[in-house]
Amino acid sequence: MPNGSEARKVKVQVEAFQLFNQQYYSLLIQDEHVELDQGKAHPFYGMAQALSADLKNSLLELRYQPQINIVDNSLYGVEVLARWTSDEFGSVTPDRFVALAEEFGLIAELDLWVLRQSCQQLASWRARGVYIPIIAVNFSPLSFNYPGLKYEIQSLLDQNGLLASSLVIEVTESEKIKTSDLFVDVINDLHSIGVIISLDDFGTEHSNLKRLLKFPVSQLKLDRTFVNDLPNKLSKDLSEVVLSICKKIGAVAIAEGVETQQQLSCLKRMGYEVVQGYIFSPPLSKYELEHWLHSME
Template sequence: MEQELHKALERGEFHLQYQPQIDCQTGKIVGVEALLRWQHPVWGLVSPADFIPLAEETGLIVPIGEWALRTACNQAKLWEQAGYDPLRVAVNLSARQFQQENLVQMIQQVLQETDMQPELLELEITESAVMKNPDAVIGVLHELKRLGMKLSIDDFGTGYSSLSYLRDFPIDRLKIDRSFVSAITEKDDAVIAQSIIAMAHNLHLSVLAEGVENELQFAFLREQKCDEMQGYLYSKPLSAEEIKQWLQKIAQGISERGPCVARKREIIDEISCAAES
């Protein structure tokens, strides 16, 4: 797999999919997360869980990550040039990328080359990556923040981070890990999710819940004033063309509903109306 991974980038086997991020109160799409996919000519679609840890270990995540960032920024610009409202795009940064001496310069160069507005780019770093070397990461995050980008901590709640560091990080958003969302009907997990939302808001941070898959999860998150959500309840990850078609329908006033939701979104609407009344 390592040998094939070396060849994958030059052979153009990687592509991005984009999962919509939805405002919990309005139901409108406010951004997308760019997700890396590897389509091998023989093996087919390779799971990110299989190849991303290897890419991290070998250092290949550095050129792959730069490719993903440039591709996502280019795509965001194409959607904008097509006449759609600017869309926030979230891109993951790995722990290995934070070891790059020129990380900030690389990101700045990509923004200039793609003419991407910095405020429309959100960079995500996992909580565990932050805690490997928090003092060094804080400095890099401050540099990125000065460029105007949004910053978020992904998989929050799994990395045992110190709250003192959380206070010092120049971040805008916490993403609740899907493991807490999936079991949100359980008392302990519900308390954790509720606590994360309350703590984040007290720190003037917004909150996005990952992996929202059913109406009960959505209703709980909305009741707790979670700001945004993403997950299969609203939409699976989509190709760039599918996102474009969706944006076109929204622009035409046809629908703001994702392609995977049908009756599910109707249930959400019913829950929302009930909560408001």
């Protein structure tokens, strides 16, 4: 029989896998939303109209948060984050306007706008000798319903002279991921041309280990809830489980939301190699990122 320490370790492993596997979803991507021209009675119709107009006029802004390889303190990549300040509604949080875009069928337009701007910016940086290894762009699971997504992404990469290996598509772990044949096919198509596939917020209540068997994942991003509670023992044990899963499937583990030296030291001791968070930098404008990179030289 295992001793007390080993028994506790086994119990933690079991609890972790139960956490990751709480729900087994049916094999569908939900795509229910309110059409913009049919939702005039919806309480957020006006805000959705404003978002649609600002997208068409490219009035949203991008921020870039560095991801750091803490083994050699080099830049691993940057995550691209959209920000929206509306003339009518003021500053709208990302959670709110992303949910709004999903609700009103604008999410693919939003995600592709961010990708288009990101590719152009990465190409501009590289043309001026500012080297960013990879950019990570968030995609809602609902955007994978967009017809010809693979060809749209390949076209954007080609137009900007970028290799597919320069791009990470981050899919957020959520109840909206219903692993349909279409979703899996698009993920595999993107992987086949060299795009890096990342699962964001891994370890949340919506995480599903079966998903890792369905499509190729090159990155897992540890949910910031675990990082926030470090060095709490259970959070540490669960973080180690995620790292172990990454090693088994050959994926890079990224810890996000790192804010304190204590959290960073704990992640280092566990074996995490890539982190992002305010301990290194908040999300930055393109000019601020250039200045930050210069200061790191």
